[in-house]
Amino acid sequence: MFENEGVATLRSLRGKLLRIPDLRPIYSEWASGLNPHCDKLRAFVDKNIDRYVKDEKTRRKTKAIDLGWFTSLCYPNAEIERLKTMALISMVFFIFDDTIDKEINHEAPDFASDFDAATKLRKESISYMRYHLSQEQATSSLCSEPPHVPQEFATFEAVVPRVMTAPPGQVNLSQLVDDVQEFIDMNEVEQTYRLSGSLPSVEEYWTYRHGVGASFAYFTMHQYVNDICLPGNLASCDEVRIMRIEASTQPLICNDLYSLKKEVIEDTPTNLVPIMIATSGASLDSVVHDLIEQLYSSARKFTAAATSLRAKGREYGGDVQEQTDMFIRSFETFQTGCFEFFMNSKRFGVKDYKQEDGSYIIPL
Helix, strand or coil: CCCCHHHHHHHCCCCCEEEECCCHHHHCCCCCCCCCCHHHHHHHHHHHHHHHCCCHHHHHHHHHHCHHHHHHHHCCCCCHHHHHHHHHHHHHHHHHHHHHCCCCCCCCCCCCCCHHHHHHHHHHHHHHHHHHHCCHHHCCCCCCCCCCCCHHHCCHHHHHHHHHCCCCCCCCHHHHHHHHHHHHHHHHHHHHHHHHCCCCCHHHHHHHHHHHHCHHHHHHCHHHHHCCCCCHHHHCCHHHHHHHHHHHHHHHHHHHHHCHHHHHHHCCCCCHHHHHHHHHCCCHHHHHHHHHHHHHHHHHHHHHHHHHHHHHHHHHCHHHHHHHHHHHHHHHHHHHHHHHHHHHCCCCCCHHHECCCCCEEEEC
């Protein structure tokens, strides 16, 4: 691969040691766990990967992610059918992202290197999603064919009936449409940076990273996950908006720390660590320290917002108070679940670098 600015910065980290302190104190007061249906969910996910992923190499790679375990970590209290819905949503995002955001092989052009082909994929995926979730078929000609679903987005076919038949008030469809479209739109922005060879500034990075991280779509499903329906002024209040941002920030920073070794190997530099090094000239250790401070700051903001939301829920009393606690707990387990996944999944391959004190020393 041509050594552009981003790759050059990433390759300058080779041979260095990435030192990540024990981050468990950040998450110690939040709910965590593993759903007892994990094994059943793993079988369900593998069955659907066989159904929707046609390429054998991609199928093996997708199964290796262990999305059944990931989803069971994020939602340890969900009943099985709602857990299956979240696993299918995870399949949609991971498969689509891995199709485009991966190591570029110039000898075998694909969506990662062919921006026009990826743009066509994104447009077709958005069209299919909006048609089925925005009720656009109701205004279309009765004779018109529904939009084509690309193979790389085909799992969404299984998500649609589950979302559309959810109990009233549990899924804000217009919000979900916006969340999924933002994920796809921001994928384009990220790919533009990757193919141009230039690194975004830290500010530019955050304009697209929340979207491409896809966390917002999960959060929009949190009432569905818990089979609850909060009063509208609670579900859309300022506290929930802050919780959405901070519960997205946590796994994004953790992802960029624990995945750095993988991205050094794959020459994929759209990671916050090389971006901060390139823009500030700071050392690797200094950047890591800065990111850890950001994690603690984000956790404090999340906790403050959650505390305020609980107080609002108590004003209603009874079922609303209990449902508010369940709603908040889903944001907590999403963050603790992602943290556990990043540390111990084969996807990042850093498990063996854990020290006795909970820190990580990872050779790049």
